[in-house]
Amino acid sequence: MRKRTLILICLLLPLIMTGCFDSHEIGDFAYVTAMGIDQGISDTFRLTFQISKFSQGGGGGGENDGGGGEKSEDMEVITLDASSLLSAVALINSNISKELNFMHLKVIVLSEEISKSGKLQESIAPIIRYRHIRRTTNIIVSKGNAEEFIAELKPYPGELITKTLEELFKKSSTTGYFYHTTLNDLYDGIKSPYHALLLTYGSVNEEDKFESEGDAFEGESDIPGNFYAGEIPRKGGSKIELFGSTVFDGDKMVGKLTGFETQMLLMVRGELKRGPFSITDPSKPDVVIPIDISEFEQPEIEVDLSEEKPKIHVKLKLEGDIASIQSGIDYETPERIPIVEDAFEKYLTKGIEDTFEKCKKLKADVFKFGTTAVCEFWTIPEWEEYNWLGKFSESELEVEVDFTIRRTGKLLRSEPIYSSEGKE
Numbered sequence: 001m002r003k004r005t006l007i008l009i010c011l012l013l014p015l016i017m018t019g020c021f022d023s024h025e026i027g028d029f030a031y032v033t034a035m036g037i038d039q040g041i042s043d044t045f046r047l048t049f050q051i052s053k054f055s056q057g058g059g060g061g062g063e064n065d066g067g068g069g070e071k072s073e074d075m076e077v078i079t080l081d082a083s084s085l086l087s088a089v090a091l092i093n094s095n096i097s098k099e100l101n102f103m104h105l106k107v108i109v110l111s112e113e114i115s116k117s118g119k120l121q122e123s124i125a126p127i128i129r130y131r132h133i134r135r136t137t138n139i140i141v142s143k144g145n146a147e148e149f150i151a152e153l154k155p156y157p158g159e160l161i162t163k164t165l166e167e168l169f170k171k172s173s174t175t176g177y178f179y180h181t182t183l184n185d186l187y188d189g190i191k192s193p194y195h196a197l198l199l200t201y202g203s204v205n206e207e208d209k210f211e212s213e214g215d216a217f218e219g220e221s222d223i224p225g226n227f228y229a230g231e232i233p234r235k236g237g238s239k240i241e242l243f244g245s246t247v248f249d250g251d252k253m254v255g256k257l258t259g260f261e262t263q264m265l266l267m268v269r270g271e272l273k274r275g276p277f278s279i280t281d282p283s284k285p286d287v288v289i290p291i292d293i294s295e296f297e298q299p300e301i302e303v304d305l306s307e308e309k310p311k312i313h314v315k316l317k318l319e320g321d322i323a324s325i326q327s328g329i330d331y332e333t334p335e336r337i338p339i340v341e342d343a344f345e346k347y348l349t350k351g352i353e354d355t356f357e358k359c360k361k362l363k364a365d366v367f368k369f370g371t372t373a374v375c376e377f378w379t380i381p382e383w384e385e386y387n388w389l390g391k392f393s394e395s396e397l398e399v400e401v402d403f404t405i406r407r408t409g410k411l412l413r414s415e416p417i418y419s420s421e422g423k424e
Helices: 002-016 085-093 112-116 125-129 146-151 161-170 183-191 259-269 337-361 370-376 380-386 388-394
Strands: 029-039 045-056 071-082 099-101 107-111 138-142 198-204 240-249 252-257 274-280 288-295 300-304 311-322 396-407
Touching: 029 112, 029 146, 029 161, 045 085, 045 146, 045 161, 071 085, 071 146, 085 099, 107 112, 107 146, 112 138, 112 240, 112 252, 125 183, 138 146, 138 183, 146 198, 183 198, 240 259, 252 259, 252 337, 259 274, 259 311, 259 337, 274 337, 288 337, 300 370, 311 337, 337 388, 337 396, 370 388, 380 388
Parallel strands: 029 099, 029 107, 107 138, 138 198, 311 396
Antiparallel strands: 029 045, 045 071, 198 240, 240 252, 274 288, 288 311, 300 311
């Protein structure tokens, strides 16, 4: 028995005492937090890597170290031309003392130029095979060069860049001004016969739209949020701006949606948890009524393929709160609440219909109506032969919106203003 026990120990001992010959220390890696892809000059692609140098702040409590004990972060940006991501990584690893690591990669930025060139399949799809990059990595299409976008990508004061990016993308579900997409969504979008690809639109805001006193901003319309990234009239804060979405036909960018149009899109898809809107006051058109809405029920979508042109019916049931009443009119009363509800229903109906018509011209079903239409077919070959993405541009839409005001804020009733001239 002792001999058997000794033999067993001798057999197990080499397994227990195995050394970690291939282990790495944290300091052995250069952590990439953002990557950009542009059209190359001397080679196929121009790739930009943002490398963050994470470190622990000192305990002196000085002004520069954030009070002591907080994490500080320096960043280095490396740009080079290469034929592929693997080649670029190899070139960089041969010229720096550390090894590139994509464990903390949060975003891949594509330039608008390369998105319109139809090279998405060639440049991005192969990254799916690259085992070091997660499919949950966020994707952005930048208005200018991806290199310039990443150069302005900085953390919020007191935060790491990784935390800043995570929090930034969460805003999609609470404002709806841009669509949050990942590497997996991109690959699914260019391969799917059910819907077209939709990606986040970003830009560097140069503050040139912020007009001085006496100047007026000439936007596309007076609809709040009807801007593209980089066009918001603002000043200060981060120069990076995520606003609107880019629309693709296959792997080629064919157009873009504003922040407002993206809200309409996400509302139909049932992906907008809540969102801010402002409608023109029905009784006083020179002021607005801000409304904070939330989805009450999932959208009901029906697609009729019995006729030559597909007919789509969308029914939305929403509820919301009145944030303020600039005109001072007592819309809180039971008699006048329906006036605001009716005005908002018409506002959303027109917004959805206009966005739908724009997507029809682009021949891109970013609404995902195809996921409903496919239920009308018995087999996959029948569905593929029908070619929904080609038929979408011929479809017709009917929208039905049911909106209910739940709360009117902290005021139960709007009262008139009294002055020396009497009641206003």
